[in-house]
Amino acid sequence: MTHSEQHLLQPTPSAYTYPLLIKQLLLNSMSLHGDQEITYRGDMRYTYRDFNRRIAQLANTLTALDVRAGTTVAVMDWDSHRYLESYFGIPMMGATMFTVNVRLSPAQILYTLADADTEVLLVHTDFLPVIEQIRDQLPLLRHIVVLSDDGKLPEHKLALAGEYEALMAQAGTQYEFPELDENTKAVTFYTTGTTGDPKGVCYSHRHIVLHAMATALSVCSPGGSQRLSTADVYMPITPMFHVLGWGFPYITIMLGLRTVLPGRYLPEVLLKLRETEKVTFSHCVPTILQMLVSGAEKTGQDLSGWKVIIGGSALPPGLCEAALAKGMDVFAGYGMSETGPVVSLALTPARGAPATHADDLKLRCSTGRPSLMVDFRVVDEEMRDVPRDGVSRGEIVLRSPSLTPLYFKKPEASEELWRGGYLHTQDIAVMYPDGVVQIVDRLKDVIKTGGEWVSSIEVEGLITQVPGVQEAAVIGVPDAKWGERPMAFVVAAGDVDAKAVREHLLSHVQAKRLSAYAVPELERILFVGEIPKTSVGKVNKKQLRVDAPQAA
Amino acid sequence: MTHSEQHLLQPTPSAYTYPLLIKQLLLNSMSLHGDQEITYRGDMRYTYRDFNRRIAQLANTLTALDVRAGTTVAVMDWDSHRYLESYFGIPMMGATMFTVNVRLSPAQILYTLADADTEVLLVHTDFLPVIEQIRDQLPLLRHIVVLSDDGKLPEHKLALAGEYEALMAQAGTQYEFPELDENTKAVTFYTTGTTGDPKGVCYSHRHIVLHAMATALSVCSPGGSQRLSTADVYMPITPMFHVLGWGFPYITIMLGLRTVLPGRYLPEVLLKLRETEKVTFSHCVPTILQMLVSGAEKTGQDLSGWKVIIGGSALPPGLCEAALAKGMDVFAGYGMSETGPVVSLALTPARGAPATHADDLKLRCSTGRPSLMVDFRVVDEEMRDVPRDGVSRGEIVLRSPSLTPLYFKKPEASEELWRGGYLHTQDIAVMYPDGVVQIVDRLKDVIKTGGEWVSSIEVEGLITQVPGVQEAAVIGVPDAKWGERPMAFVVAAGDVDAKAVREHLLSHVQAKRLSAYAVPELERILFVGEIPKTSVGKVNKKQLRVDAPQAA
Structure with missing residues (x-):
């Protein structure tokens, strides 16, 4: 035994050392919220108990397709219950879920499917034409499973393993999910940078669990302005293929929230679902917010009680005002594909709540306050913290338990991202004395x-x-x-x-x-x-x- | 590279792999709540910034006393700012904090100090007579530092390293806290079982951080009944030597709460502090609750808005009623020395809130619902889950990220505790269909x-x-x-x-x-x-x- 080993706790042989795994996010939900509801577009409805059973069926389905520990299973779908099942079932088996950006060009989709070593693909009928074009350039791809909203298949020339629901119906409802190493790769997806090839970001089970816990706590705990609780009804409006829906599907399932999966993002459908399903908690980019506000302005719909985190790009004050005028409770969040993603939130805490409407607006549109457990610095080129004076500019650099440790197969880009042991965001920001951060530009857009x-x-x-x-x-x-x-x-x-x-x-x-x-x-x-x-x-x-x- | 290694994320060399360490609980607080206040008995007041500086001074003080990674530093004190400094400064150095149960007999205190390999002792003047009696039987003990409320020392025959404040005043205010392995032993203390020698329970940095995150989230998230937020004012009324004050000092410092440390637990002092310091969040055993309610009944004091978690033993319905009548918001929590401690909380969620006063009372006095991330089972002697019918009895067995992996130097007792890979609580309980647990007895008290x-x-x-x-x-x-x-x-x-x-x-x-x-x-x-x-x-x-x- 070396000197340093002496201070580590060596558990008794029988003791269960608890790796942080995605399956544990279900423990509390399944015990306490088994009758909670998940709906797809308001049409299909089932309970958390059904969801749990279907996760096992998905794992059995994929096992029959020879998916093993480490196999990459790609998903191309709109936001659906099937996607949510994939979020859990695929990584819980020890396989890697690859959330394909369906808005990329066929050439880019081909690049990412190949780069990620995709062996099995779950694909919605809407994207079959894309796959038809590139199928023969994907030699590693062994099986294609079709996701269909109506059970029917459009014309195509592909060899298919089957339709999702038909395969699920044949699968057993029990599956013993393995005790994985918490550093097992759970998900991958590609950054959609405006330059160069897309780069694969990877997260382990541990990254995802700690992001869920720290982010949930950061949204739940600010005093007097609690933005998330088990009483909320959740509808994602950031695609589930985009940075894991900002991590919120994992958070809201962990907390046992009623969940509304809207399919494609058609403003009128989103506004209708928000009303009929009594949605109270969402997140989206400013462009979608703009569409929601415009839509509600046209119909005169009141959006009171809808808490919406805005990210992806800065929340413009004018848009924020328009959303507040419709009764929405909008505030910015910040993060990137590489950061989990959420690392800060522009939440109003009870202590030091803004006194004026202008200050409130400024805070809501800011980059926010760092989340729990995030070492969030604004530094100059020599990695010295800039003064917290609201004027001095520097780059945001980060450490947290939920950052990607690398770009897949890109050692040089990985080293560049992590130079000096901090993740470099390339976002230029100022920090105010109270810890509120304001991004002033991208390094390349200054x-x-x-x-x-x-x-x-x-x-x-x-x-x-x-x-x-x-x-x-x-x-x-x-x-x-x-x-x-x-x-x-x-x-x-x-x-x-x-x-x-x-x-x-x-x-x-x-x-x-x-x-x-x-x-x-x-x-x-x-x-x-x-x-x-x-x-x-x-x-x-x-x-x-x-x-x-x-x-x- | 073996097959299994392939699926683990191997970070790029520069990437910072984020161990879960106690020092990270301070990141957010120090960035956002540096001007937040900590008071000792309402007399001494300082800010979180001062607290952070004093943690560094404590580490420098102990370094000067040759405290190294793995050294056991014992603390004997009432609930004070010095104790809170020890909670962070000692484990953050890589040393082990031993929280001595000052209510034990001198013989038991001697036993535990020796068993824990104590090398340095921080001791309040009130306990010097005890140490005088046993000092010569502690050959490993190298240094004694005295904690004095008035800076004066009573008569004694001990060789002392000095008085805490005097030593702190000489110490530097900067300390580079090391990047430890998250499994480094951080704290130890002894179970006060009614049979046999006290047994040493140990927690690592990882245990403590995950307990803080999961427990905070479990208290923060239930809808419509948020019991803890950054707007709360915290006063512990479970001694800080007792199962780490049930973990709450770590939680409330992480969240940046105003903190009131009451010293000794004299009911009139506690009731006065609750009023003058506007305390809103506490935790205590039923015996203390009884004293608080009786005291308030005598003076006619109203205790509205005081949220108090009751643990240690069952909350009697009669006492719960009396506390509710005084305006207190009391509810039970459950855990043991070996379990972190909190594993369940009798919180009222918005969904399924009790309809009648009788049901509300029953829930508040129950063992509660399992906390997030806790695999909480009620099993028969063959480790099969008993039906969730409110009638079938079984033993509570647990897995969670925050359970002690062993009893210190007691391999047989450790194996017995962890037989079958679950921690055995020896508590006999029933589980209701909605997941609420009710302990009906101790295995040995049935x-x-x-x-x-x-x-x-x-x-x-x-x-x-x-x-x-x-x-x-x-x-x-x-x-x-x-x-x-x-x-x-x-x-x-x-x-x-x-x-x-x-x-x-x-x-x-x-x-x-x-x-x-x-x-x-x-x-x-x-x-x-x-x-x-x-x-x-x-x-x-x-x-x-x-x-x-x-x-x-």
Whole structure:
């Protein structure tokens, strides 16, 4: 026995050493909430008990398809009960669930399916045409199981293992899920960066369990503003293929919440489900929030009591105001594909609750306060913490129990991500004395003009406050004199012009809330029909840089 | 690379693999709640920032006393800020904190100090006389540091390393706490069983962190009845030497709560602090609750808004009613020294909240619902789950991330505790269909009469409902005809006699809520001045069995 081993607790041989496994997230739910309900689109309904039985049936189904420990099983589906079953059943077997981004191009989907060593694919009928195109380039792919909403199969040329429900019906309802090492790879998916090949992010059982516990506690505990409890009704509006639905399906199943799976994200369907199913807790990107608010404004629907975490990109203050006016309780969360994802939440705590509406709005739209267990730093290039003064800028770097330890098969990118032992987010932020963080830009989106840094996000936020503006995106464009100058792309919803936008920005300059060099020239404020988006709904600034008029 | 290793996530070399360590419980608090207050008895006050600095000073102080990784540092103190500093500073160094039960006899204290290999002792002046008696029998003990409330030292013959505050004043305020293995032994203390030598229970950093997260979430999340949030003010009333204050000092510091450390537990001091410091969250044993309720009844003090978890022994319905009448929000929790301790809580959730006062009372006084992540079973002697029918009895056996993996230096007792891979509690319980558990007895306290089992706890609960009864304890006494018969010891607070007690029990027999053979004969209902207690305030049934009149 070495000196250091002496201080470790060596359990008695019979003692059960408790690895952190996804199956344990079900323990409490199944004991206390077995009759709780899960519904798919309000049509199909079953209980947690049924859900638990079907997880076993899925494991038996996959075992019959020779899925073993370490096999990659890919899923292509809209948000459904089948997806939720996969979230548990696949990793609980010891296999790896790969949540395929169905919005990628067929070429990218092929790349990711191949890169992830996919052997079995569960695919919704809507995506069969994509798979038909690429099937013969996936030699490792052994079995395709079809997910069908009506039990019918469209025409196709694929060799199939069968239809999901038909296979499940033949499968046994008991399965002894193994005691895995908690560091076993549980899920993988691909970052949808705007440059380079998609990169595979991986999480273990331990990562997922600790993310669920720490994030749930961070949402549950702030005093006087409890945003999540067992009385809530949950509906995801971040696709389950996108960073594990931000981890919330694991959290809400752990807590035993009634769960509404909406299928495809059609605003009218989402708004109807929210009403008929009495949904109280969701999460989505600003683009979806915009659609929900617009939809409710058209119908006059009241959205009171709907708590919605906004992430993916910054929550524009104008949109936040519109959502609050509809009765929604919206606030930002922050994270990335690589970070679990949630690492901070813009929750209002009882102590130090904002005194004014403006402060409340500012907090709700901020990057938020670090979650429990997250070592959240804003550092300069020498990894020194910048002052917490709300002005000094630095990069957000992180440690937490839930960060991806690597990019799959990409050792160099992995080392770059983790240089110095902290995960580098490439997000530039300031920190306020009370610990609230505000991202001011992406490292690559910061505009450098005349030696000064301009935050594209800050200017975008101000432009969305101009009456008649629906959306705005700001990029840096080359400028002979200043190096770069900001250029704004604006989508109008009402009567607004470039002059009104510029005057609003200048009023903030006069009030010393914005630097003069951050205001685009009149000819660099362009009105457009729409702003290009990436596959997950983020503004595609790479595309905007290509599209930008060079003469402007 | 073996087959099984392939499925484990091997982080990129630079990636920070995040061990679960006590120091991480401070991350969020120090970032967001640095100005939060900790007070000792309402006299001394400092901020979390001061607390953090003093943890570093404590580590430097102990380093100067040659405390190293693995060194056992024992603490003998009332609940104080110094104790709280020890909770963090000692294990964060890699040393082991031993929380000495100051209510044990000098011989038992000697036994536990020696058994734990204590090298350094922090001891309050009140306990110096005890240490004087046993000092020369502790050859491993190298240093004694005195904790003094007034900076003065009473007369004594001991060689001392110094007084805590004097040593702290000389210590540096920076300390680089090491990155430990999460399985490093962090704390130890001794079970105060009524038979045999005390047994040392051990917890690692991982045990403590996971207990804090799972228990906090279990208290925070039940819908509509949130019992703990960052807006609460915390005062422990379970001694910090007793099962780590049931783990709550770690939880409340993690969440950033204002913290009131009351020193000794004098009812009038506790009631005063609760009022002046606006305490909203505590935990205590029934005996202390009884003192608090009686004290408030005398002064007419209203205790509304005080949420108090009751553990250590069953919460008697009569006492629960009295506490509710004073405005307290009391409910039971369950656990043991060996279990972290909290494994279940008798919280009212929004869904399925009790409809009637009687049902509410029954739930509050129950063993509760299993906490998150706890595999909580009630099993027969062949380890089969008993039916969840509220009638079938079995032993509670457990797995959770926070159970002691062993008794220190006691391999046989450790194996017995963990036989079959589950921790055996020796508590006999029933489980209801909704997952609520009710302990009906200790394995050794069950009364076997005429081949039937009688729950001593059930009879005790009914007796405490009789007007004029303050407390009751029931044991089995030998009986020639029936093998055993129940005998009740009753403490009267008003006008009550054995006949009234028996009639009350018989009314429950008539209502079919109690078996006839569970009612003691009139001559086996004895009124006594007090009921003997163990050092932690539990009824000492072993003593009662010795005291019981043999003729009765």
